[in-house]
Amino acid sequence: MRHLLSAADLDRDEAVLVLDTAGQMAATQAREIKKLPTLRGRTVVNLFFEDSTRTRISFETAAKRLSADVINFSAKGSSVSKGESLKDTALTLQAMGADAVVIRHQASGAPHTLAYSGWTHGAVVNAGDGMHQHPTQALLDAYTLRRHLVGDGGRADATGRDLAGVHVAIVGDVLHSRVARSNVQLLRTLGARVTLVAPPTLVPVGVHSWPAEVSYDLDEVLATGPDAVMMLRVQRERMSSAGGGFFPSPLEYTRGYGLDARRLAVLPDHAVVLHPGPMNRGLEISADAADSPRAVIVEQVANGVAVRMAVLYLLLAGGEPGARTGDGQGRTHVRTDETRAHA
Amino acid sequence: MTTYLLTGARPLGGDPTDVLLADGVVAALGAQARRAGGDAHVVEADGLVLLPGLVDLHTHLREPGREDAETVESGTRAAALGGFTAVHAMANTTPTQDTAGVVEQVWRLGRDAGWCDVHPVGAVTVGLAGERLAELSAMARSAAAVRVFSDDGRCVHDPVVMRRALEYVKAFDGVVAQHAQEPRLTEGAQMHEGVVSAELGLTGWPSVAEEAIVARDVLLAEHVGSRLHVLHLSTAGSVEIVRWAKARGIDVTAEVTPHHLMLTDERARGYDPRFKVNPPLRTAEDVEAVREGLADGTIDTVGTDHAPHAREDKDCEWAAAAFGMTGLETALSVVQAVMVDTGRMTWVDVARVMSSAPARIGRLTGQGRPIAPGEPANLTLVDPAARRVVVPEQQATASVNSPFAGQELPGSVVATFLRGRATVLDGALVEQGARV
Ligand SMILES: [Zn+2]
Numbered sequence: 209m210r211h212l213l214s215a216a217d218l219d220r221d222e223a224v225l226v227l228d229t230a231g232q233m234a235a236t237q238a239r240e241i242k243k244l245p246t247l248r249g250r251t252v253v254n255l256f257f258e259d260s261t262r263t264r265i266s267f268e269t270a271a272k273r274l275s276a277d278v279i280n281f282s283a284k285g286s287s288v289s290k291g292e293s294l295k296d297t298a299l300t301l302q303a304m305g306a307d308a309v310v311i312r313h314q315a316s317g318a319p320h321t322l323a324y325s326g327w328t329h330g331a332v333v334n335a336g337d338g339m340h341q342h343p344t345q346a347l348l349d350a351y352t353l354r355r356h357l358v359g360d361g362g363r364a365d366a367t368g369r370d371l372a373g374v375h376v377a378i379v380g381d382v383l384h385s386r387v388a389r390s391n392v393q394l395l396r397t398l399g400a401r402v403t404l405v406a407p408p409t410l411v412p413v414g415v416h417s418w419p420a421e422v423s424y425d426l427d428e429v430l431a432t433g434p435d436a437v438m439m440l441r442v443q444r445e446r447m448s449s450a451g452g453g454f455f456p457s458p459l460e461y462t463r464g465y466g467l468d469a470r471r472l473a474v475l476p477d478h479a480v481v482l483h484p485g486p487m488n489r490g491l492e493i494s495a496d497a498a499d500s501p502r503a504v505i506v507e508q509v510a511n512g513v514a515v516r517m518a519v520l521y522l523l524l525a526g527g528e529p530g531a532r533t534g535d536g537q538g539r540t541h542v543r544t545d546e547t548r549a550h551a
Numbered sequence: 552m553t554t555y556l557l558t559g560a561r562p563l564g565g566d567p568t569d570v571l572l573a574d575g576v577v578a579a580l581g582a583q584a585r586r587a588g589g590d591a592h593v594v595e596a597d598g599l600v601l602l603p604g605l606v607d608l609h610t611h612l613r614e615p616g617r618e619d620a621e622t623v624e625s626g627t628r629a630a631a632l633g634g635f636t637a638v639h640a641m642a643n644t645t646p647t648q649d650t651a652g653v654v655e656q657v658w659r660l661g662r663d664a665g666w667c668d669v670h671p672v673g674a675v676t677v678g679l680a681g682e683r684l685a686e687l688s689a690m691a692r693s694a695a696a697v698r699v700f701s702d703d704g705r706c707v708h709d710p711v712v713m714r715r716a717l718e719y720v721k722a723f724d725g726v727v728a729q730h731a732q733e734p735r736l737t738e739g740a741q742m743h744e745g746v747v748s749a750e751l752g753l754t755g756w757p758s759v760a761e762e763a764i765v766a767r768d769v770l771l772a773e774h775v776g777s778r779l780h781v782l783h784l785s786t787a788g789s790v791e792i793v794r795w796a797k798a799r800g801i802d803v804t805a806e807v808t809p810h811h812l813m814l815t816d817e818r819a820r821g822y823d824p825r826f827k828v829n830p831p832l833r834t835a836e837d838v839e840a841v842r843e844g845l846a847d848g849t850i851d852t853v854g855t856d857h858a859p860h861a862r863e864d865k866d867c868e869w870a871a872a873a874f875g876m877t878g879l880e881t882a883l884s885v886v887q888a889v890m891v892d893t894g895r896m897t898w899v900d901v902a903r904v905m906s907s908a909p910a911r912i913g914r915l916t917g918q919g920r921p922i923a924p925g926e927p928a929n930l931t932l933v934d935p936a937a938r939r940v941v942v943p944e945q946q947a948t949a950s951v952n953s954p955f956a957g958q959e960l961p962g963s964v965v966a967t968f969l970r971g972r973a974t975v976l977d978g979a980l981v982e983q984g985a986r987v
Contacts, residue, residue: 414744
């Protein structure tokens, strides 16, 4: 793996390796000194064309915990209107010697273009592109699911395990959601079963080719007892029925697809609720559902750092013996298969 | 003027014969040509296919306004190398070709360049805005003698404006060439809406957005009794609608591009903007349907939609990239590859869809004629056995956005004659100084 552009870049063993590595990373984070020397001397650039403070901070924290130098480059506004183009920016970063570029972009495929255009030689990590992919989000979701649902319901070590047999319902704006696209692919790779739940206007044409079932009826799906419910954020600008909105009103959406206490009560005892955040409380998720003990939404944020540490580690530390000289402290605590890291 | 004796050429792929070109016309065929051609310049054409000069109804020459992407000079050089003796230059220039002055300017640039006839397309509406009819009659009566009107790049969406345009052009036997794209259904569209767009997360351009306009327009054309030309149709449904309209006797013609005959939306994987085009590349089923439609005559012509773009307009992420592909220099090869070499069409059919039909639709009297004594010597000599790898940097077009870059294609244009004068010989342009 040279880049992480899509959840589809990972096969089952690679995905499990990332999750296992994330587990090791999380363990180091319980120690008093959280910082590992693993990526000392390496430069990671956070290249954000689209605002996302949460994701940027998560990647920044992950890189810093691995002792990388971090440059935050926010190219706010549209790259589509020329000015600071993706290409110009990439060439600048290349000149600055970026070893990895973490890119968030409003255009689907921009990370792919960055990775294969020759504009930069660093590893490219997709931190969300348009409606396409957000692979580290899918990995942190999978990590969170594995912690709770695999290995005797989270009581035993799940290292090396995938998500075979787990049933996840992904609910909401599937059409515009890179989180849904990434999760469908990764969950499937890990052996889970996925049901997409959305009003028909928010299901993409072509969804029949996805490895997932589709339902328009949330209550029907909840009645089948899914192990996890992943709520998607609804973009406010998509709500109005004026101008071709995707549903008639927020209230109608909430009635059909909102997760509230009543629906929560239908779920099996072990089931968990996920949300990529930020939440629209009262729209796709009610306050009591968001704050219920089943909700692992806050934990997802913490797991995000560990997963992103694992990704940066596997992309950057694998091929460079020099990167792990020194006290070897980082290495002791990170068990990894060298050939995999090169893959 | 040099006379040329083409020895052993195969007119429309038929039996080998000699063809003499003199005084701008096909002077003689067969034994008579050999007898009369004693001092003619001999072009050895054994095994080569002789076609009437190709005519494109759909070329973007970009001048005036975007001379960094293409000029009339560079675009018509590309046209000659592609075997074309006439092209229609689309109206979406800057300024727009929506007045007699601008169409005459483009027409003169073409005449002065001398590589092929340039017939400017007039805009249907002022500034391609879709609101007010441009002065269609003035353009028709100008030196450019415009017969084809189009807002290509934009759809004439307002049904009343479209109706008026169809009615109005009847006065001078014009044709409205529609870029069929329902604007609301294609807002933000980046590629064909389907399995691939869903996966890539690119906003889809649904087939129905084309088909709804094609269906509406054939009914409007029937209602007002006028001529409609459907530009670059791309879906199986559009082919069906045109087939139905023709069966009903509606005066509609249709066009398909070489890229829609060969490529599918699978090419968008990899987000390479060379494959970003409007209408978008469709599915394998659509490609099959347009091939079938072209073979059975439902689709009348192949139009290149040659759309050159400056490098920076394609060297960027998919969403920021311009729509369009170059096509003049590869069109004939693509048609040979997908239609002739597969046995779906003969060279007679190729002459029809790439020369006589577009000439008829554009009301060009001297183009697309039979290869017979007395006819204008607008001709293209093709080596169907040749194979070549497309290298955009080596093409004459000023732009490099070819979707066929690096691909091997069959066939090559050996010579092109414009009214008896060679614009291309031995596969290379005959420069101005060498002209007689
Ligand atoms: Zn067009």
